[in-house]
Amino acid sequence: MRKLFRFMVAWPLAVLTAIALSLPALAAPPKDTFVMAKDISDIITLDPAEVFEFSGGEVIANIYDKLMMFEPENLTTLVGGVAESWDISADGKTIVFAIRPGMTFHSGNPVTAADVVYSLRRVVKLSKTPSFIITQFGWTPENVDSLVVVDGDKAKITITEEFSPALVLNALSAGIASIVDMKEVMAHEVDGDMGYAWLKTNSAGSGPFVLKTWKANELVTLEANPSYRHGAPGVKRVIIRHIAEPSAQRLMIEKGDVDLARDLTPDQIVGISGNDELKIQADPKAALIYMAANAADPILGNPKVAEALRYLVDYEGMANSFLKGQFQVHQAAWPSGLWGAYNETPFTMNIEKAKALLAEAGYPDGFEIRMDTLNSSPYPQIAQSVQATLAKAGITASITTAEGKTLWPMYRAQKHQLILAQWSPDYTDPHSNIDAFAHNPDNRPEAKLTGVLAWRNAWADDAMNAKVVAARNELDLGKREMLYHEIQKDLQVSSPYVVMFQQTEQSAVRKEVDGYVSGATFDLIFYRNITK
Amino acid sequence: MLTLVLTFVGLTAVTFTIGRVMPADPVLAVIGDRAPQSAYDRVYLEMGLDRPIYEQYGRYLNELAHGDLGKSIMTSQPVLEDIKRFFPATLELATIATLMGIFIGVPMGVLAAVNQGRLIDHVVRILGLIGYSIPVFWLGMVALLIFYGNLGWVAGPGRIDVYYNGIVDTITGFILIDAALAKEWDIFWNAVSHLILPATLLGAFALAYIARMTRSFMLDQLNQEYILTARVKGAGEGAVIWRHAFRNVLVQLITIIGLTYASLLEGSVLTETVFSWPGIGQYITTSLFNADMSAVLGGTVVVGTCFVGINMLSDMLYKLVDPRARS
Numbered sequence: 054m055r056k057l058f059r060f061m062v063a064w065p066l067a068v069l070t071a072i073a074l075s076l077p078a079l080a081a082p083p084k085d086t087f088v089m090a091k092d093i094s095d096i097i098t099l100d101p102a103e104v105f106e107f108s109g110g111e112v113i114a115n116i117y118d119k120l121m122m123f124e125p126e127n128l129t130t131l132v133g134g135v136a137e138s139w140d141i142s143a144d145g146k147t148i149v150f151a152i153r154p155g156m157t158f159h160s161g162n163p164v165t166a167a168d169v170v171y172s173l174r175r176v177v178k179l180s181k182t183p184s185f186i187i188t189q190f191g192w193t194p195e196n197v198d199s200l201v202v203v204d205g206d207k208a209k210i211t212i213t214e215e216f217s218p219a220l221v222l223n224a225l226s227a228g229i230a231s232i233v234d235m236k237e238v239m240a241h242e243v244d245g246d247m248g249y250a251w252l253k254t255n256s257a258g259s260g261p262f263v264l265k266t267w268k269a270n271e272l273v274t275l276e277a278n279p280s281y282r283h284g285a286p287g288v289k290r291v292i293i294r295h296i297a298e299p300s301a302q303r304l305m306i307e308k309g310d311v312d313l314a315r316d317l318t319p320d321q322i323v324g325i326s327g328n329d330e331l332k333i334q335a336d337p338k339a340a341l342i343y344m345a346a347n348a349a350d351p352i353l354g355n356p357k358v359a360e361a362l363r364y365l366v367d368y369e370g371m372a373n374s375f376l377k378g379q380f381q382v383h384q385a386a387w388p389s390g391l392w393g394a395y396n397e398t399p400f401t402m403n404i405e406k407a408k409a410l411l412a413e414a415g416y417p418d419g420f421e422i423r424m425d426t427l428n429s430s431p432y433p434q435i436a437q438s439v440q441a442t443l444a445k446a447g448i449t450a451s452i453t454t455a456e457g458k459t460l461w462p463m464y465r466a467q468k469h470q471l472i473l474a475q476w477s478p479d480y481t482d483p484h485s486n487i488d489a490f491a492h493n494p495d496n497r498p499e500a501k502l503t504g505v506l507a508w509r510n511a512w513a514d515d516a517m518n519a520k521v522v523a524a525r526n527e528l529d530l531g532k533r534e535m536l537y538h539e540i541q542k543d544l545q546v547s548s549p550y551v552v553m554f555q556q557t558e559q560s561a562v563r564k565e566v567d568g569y570v571s572g573a574t575f576d577l578i579f580y581r582n583i584t585k
Numbered sequence: 586m587l588t589l590v591l592t593f594v595g596l597t598a599v600t601f602t603i604g605r606v607m608p609a610d611p612v613l614a615v616i617g618d619r620a621p622q623s624a625y626d627r628v629y630l631e632m633g634l635d636r637p638i639y640e641q642y643g644r645y646l647n648e649l650a651h652g653d654l655g656k657s658i659m660t661s662q663p664v665l666e667d668i669k670r671f672f673p674a675t676l677e678l679a680t681i682a683t684l685m686g687i688f689i690g691v692p693m694g695v696l697a698a699v700n701q702g703r704l705i706d707h708v709v710r711i712l713g714l715i716g717y718s719i720p721v722f723w724l725g726m727v728a729l730l731i732f733y734g735n736l737g738w739v740a741g742p743g744r745i746d747v748y749y750n751g752i753v754d755t756i757t758g759f760i761l762i763d764a765a766l767a768k769e770w771d772i773f774w775n776a777v778s779h780l781i782l783p784a785t786l787l788g789a790f791a792l793a794y795i796a797r798m799t800r801s802f803m804l805d806q807l808n809q810e811y812i813l814t815a816r817v818k819g820a821g822e823g824a825v826i827w828r829h830a831f832r833n834v835l836v837q838l839i840t841i842i843g844l845t846y847a848s849l850l851e852g853s854v855l856t857e858t859v860f861s862w863p864g865i866g867q868y869i870t871t872s873l874f875n876a877d878m879s880a881v882l883g884g885t886v887v888v889g890t891c892f893v894g895i896n897m898l899s900d901m902l903y904k905l906v907d908p909r910a911r912s
Contacts, residue, residue, distance in 0.1 A: 088747060094871055097614075097659055105617045180627075182620040253661040265751075268670070269660035270871060271863045272747060292747045296861045300726050301742045304734045310741050458609040458876045461618035479619075489619075501622040 082312055085289040087566070087583050090296040090305055091315040094270055100252040101172075101231035103181035107477075110228050110575035112273055112293070117231030117258035118282075120150065120169060120208075121222050123481070125570035125579035129392070131222060131481075135164055135232045135259070136208075145218045145528055150208045156282055158234035158259045169208040171235040173201045175247050183229045185504070186479055190214055190221060215526040217533060223482035228576055233257050261286045261581035270295050275580070287568055287584035306331060306561045312585060313569060314561045318430065319379050322559050331561050335378065339388040339573035340477040340556040341486075342380065342435065344424075346549045349511035350470050352422070356547055357414035362471075363400045363551050364407040365442045375434050376554065383555035385541040386490040390573055393483035393534050395541035400551075407446045419447025425463065426473035428454035435553070436473050465503040467511055476506065478574060483537045484525050490550060491540055492521040510549040517543060589893060596889045597649070600882055601642050609876035614658045645882065654886070655879030659872055664883035667868060672887055673758030674744055675857070675864035679849035681784040686791030686845060691838065693792070694799025698807060699826055709796055716793025721786060725859035728782055740778040742861035749775055783860040787853055791845050798841045802834035835906040843899040850891045 082088045095106040101113050122134030133139065137153040156164035176184050177197040191213030192200055200211045212221060224230070233248075234257035241251035248257075256264035261283070262275035273293040279285040294311065296302045302314040303321045307328060317325070325331050346353035346362060353359065368382045385395040411417060424440065426432040433454050440450045450471065455463075464472055478485035491514075493507035502508035517540070524536035544550065558571060568582035604611075612628050613620075633641055648655065654664035697709035733741045740746065745760055753760070753767045761780070764773035806812065807830050815825050854866040865884055872880035903910040 083748065086748065094659075097875075098661055105619070180624065182616045182624055185621060268863075269657075269662070269667070270867065272750065274747075274750070292750075294743065294747055294861070295863075296742055298742075298859055298861070301729065301859060301861060304729055305741050308734060308737070308741060310746075456609060456874050457618065458613055458874065459607075461613055462608065462610040465613075465618065503625065504619045504621045 082292075082310070084585060086292060087288045087290070087313070087580065087585060088292045088294060088311045089313045089315060090294050090302040090311040092297045093273060093293055093295045094297060096267065096269065096273070098253045099256065099264060099267055100181075100249060101228055101233060101258075102176045102179045102184065102249070103253070104228050105181075105183045105479075107575050108293075111578045112264070112267075112275070113228055113231055113256075113258075114260075114576050114578060115262045115275060115291070115580045116256045116260045116264055117228075117233070118156070118164075118260050119226050119228070119230040119576075120173075120232060121226040121230065123226060123572065123577055124283075125568075125572075125582050128570070128572040128577055131226060134226070135169060139222070141218045145216075146213075147209065147211045148218060148221065149204060150210075152206065152208065153282070156259055157280065158237065158257065159263045159278055160234055160237045160257065162234050162236050164232060164234075164259050166203045166206055166208040168232055168235045170201050170203050171238075172232045173208075173210070173230070174198060175233070175238075176229045177201075179247060179249060183227070183479065186224050186227050186229050190216060190224075215522075217525060217527055219530060219533070220482045220484050220525060224480050226576065227480040231258060234259070262291060281581065283581065286581040288580075291580050291583070303561070306563065309563065312563045312566045315558070317559065317561055319375065319377050319559075322378060322561065325561055330564050332564055334560045334562050334569065334571070336558045336560070336571040337381075337388075337390045337573060338477075338556040338558050339391060339481075340475055341383065341386070341388055341552055342432075342473070342475050342554040342556070344439065344471060344473045344551040344553065345469075345506065345510045346471055346551075347467060347469050347510050348549050349467060352416065352420050353470060353549070354511075355414045357410050358416065359547075359549050359551075361407040361410035361414065361446065362443075363545075364403040364410070365439070365446055365448070366400070366551060366553055367402045367438055367442050368398070368400065368553060370402070371435060371438050372554065376431055378557065378559055380431070380554035380556055382553070384545060384552050386544050386550065386552060387483045387486050387537065387541060388478070388555050388573065391478075391481055391483070393537040395538045397542070397545070399545060402442060404442070404445045411446055411448075416447075419443075419449065421449045421451070422470050423453060424450045424471040424473060425453050425455065425460060425469050427457055427460060427475075432473055432475075439473070464509055467498065467509060480576070481574060484521075487521055487524065487537060487540055491517050491544060491548070494518055506550075512549045514547070592893060593886070593889060594646070596885060597646065597882060598642065600885045601645060601878075602638070604876075604878035604881060605638050605641070607876075609874075611658070611876040611878055614876040649886070654883040657872065657880040657883075658877040659875050659880060664879050667880065668865070668883055668887055669758060671863055671865045671868040674862060675850060675866060677759050677761065677780065678784055678787060678853075678856075678862065678864065679846060681780065682787035682791050682849055683842065683846040685785070685788030686795040687842060689788075690792035690795030691799050693796040694801075695803055695826065695831065697796070697800040698803030701804060701807075706800075709800065713793040713797040713800075716789045717797070720855075721790060721853065722855040722859055724789075725783070725786055725856055728786060729859065732782055739782050740775065742859070744779055744862060745772065745776050746779075783856050783862055787849060787856055790853075791849065794845055795838075795842060799834070799838060802837045803830055806830040806833050832906070836903050836910075839899050839902045839906070843895045847892045847895045850895075851888050 093108040096109040098104055099109055099113055101117055104110050104113050118134040120134055120136050121131055135153055136150040138151045140149045152166050158164060174197050177188055177192045178194045202209050237257040238248035238252060241248045243250055254267055261278055261281040263278055265274040265276045267273050275291040277286040277289045299316050299318050299321055302316055305311045306314040322333055346359050348354040372380060372382050382398050383389055384398045384400055387394055389396050424436055426436045436452045440452055443450045463469055489506045491507060493505055493513040496513035520540050524533055527533040566585045568584050570579040612625055615628050616624050657664050657667050660667050693709050697706045700706050732739050749772045753763045753769050753772055756763050756766055760776040764776055812830055815829050854870045857864040857867040869881055869884035
């Protein structure tokens, strides 16, 4: 027996211990290197003309200066990035940008109006998904050469559609308005691809960091640009490690192997709250969780049913339990904290009222319905809570969960009944969300406006369409904001949406780390002020 | 050779068909869910998805025959390059785990068989059962918590500390070998420190299976008449066990060791996820979730090659250990 113990337990343990103890001491990240743990499996490209994923968008926001920008020191005021100043014509259709003098790209090339024009034309000509953010101004691959031009040492853009210049400037602060180094990119052009194949995995910007490495599903390494226009960043290197498992992230931040962990669950955040070496940073995000009812469905198409659904969600119950700290109740289509937000929350769970509405709609005993959602947390939990509250009004909901790549094709094909999903704006103007939620100029199935939420839910309202266009075109900012408030209020009264929550991102940060700024969208996450 | 070709054709045909009929949309993997229909239609045509499935498959086979595995949507790299990066990580882990399985599991199994019904046997059987039935995901997290989180004996998730990344040139793709070749011993020991926990866990899994099977094979042999004859002739117990019984279980053992190794090479997705190990299992799974079919097919071809290769190796080893197989 002793022999057996020696053989099977003592011996392997001794070897393991000996190896472990003989290993060199494991070092914490050096002072000049900032290491972040995050699930970065969504990065599929780092070309600013194509990036539309959260992690990729965040990375390029730290590599490129955009034409217009929000800076980490003030996340609410739109200022010039590569543009030093701009002149808007009286009709609001032409904007001339003066280029900030003395700026250089990472390559050492000066930043010029030609680079600005090239970058915008490139987005339009490559026609990747996020290009709609600027092609909505009327730019096409055919006409962009005459509408986006170099004017002396300035860049001049002309829009052909009616748009408020405030909206245009805001859209030019999105990732697609990143200014790329024309000479560098063209030097890597293959078969007229405008450097697309190369820029997917390389960088040519003028921002605070330079891309050193992107190894998909492994890490991203950024090196500081010491000659950045605002001065050298606080750390020499930023490393984003792909750690998909939140429990592993927690262990690593507690051990000091990473400086910041981005994907901890609410209970893990509670678990580390007593740790003196860590602090919790809570940043409001623009992501909204909403439920939508397909108006093409004979039951859900009844406005009374849609209204009843809004009273059949336990908003506070969820926000105070499994969503605590990471989602706040928000019931309007544009998130809180951004210009144009509407923060009224008129709905609370009210079973009796919902039952009365269902009776008015002709369903006093409820009905059976399918609810689709994503299979990642917190969607299944929210779906279960909604399922339970729907049941109280007699509605039997069956939940189906799926990966996004399976769920979205079904949503785009209008094949859902109820769907629980998430939406984040593409840029920080309310038009970004309102256009998707409320504007459906052609409700015919064959119109296939698959990118528009209103179309996906087969819902169109002529009066609403007119309001969206009026708000989009309004030159007076005060009036414009009022219009957006009105639209959001109307959507709460009559629409297929039950907007429920707005996300707050809770990150665990090592005590010694300062200056990590995480704004509402991925364009507003900044590493350059980080110190440790 | 014909069997080999047919195996590959069958493997790729099934994977290809599954990829095309599953509900995940490869076009959305490229353009995202918000893209307008015009962008969708353009990419749909670019990817050749409008062609009949047999034509798409034929084109894929043709490219495969020319060594082109296509390009991954997820990583923006040729699939072959991805495999060169991800596969060695799995190979490194699986090889060490299998070696542990052989050098600890086989003697454990023999010991149990020889002492059938006694305490040793029960202990080995229970250990085997535990090793085989505890979810590796849970075991991985607990092991990380104890050995990395509390004791600090080993390094945490990942193949290597991030600061060492890119210092050693990639020659073989195996960090241990590359670091040793570059004489970067700090990096070598750092890699060992990262490897030890996932390899031990996978090793425990391999060991449990191999020990259980070894025990069972040995018991079969030990109950044969020739063993009784050997004992009657006065052969020592060591000779009976190792020279007579054990040599006769070698063929079966090679088979199950080969299968264990091949299944570990397939990639242990859960272990790779817990330990943030950039291996082939995680690569194939993530690609599948993202409808990145070139990557899935490329990964499947590699795993298939491993299976076939290991089978061929097993056949060769049979001939080595069993004179009957030589004829």
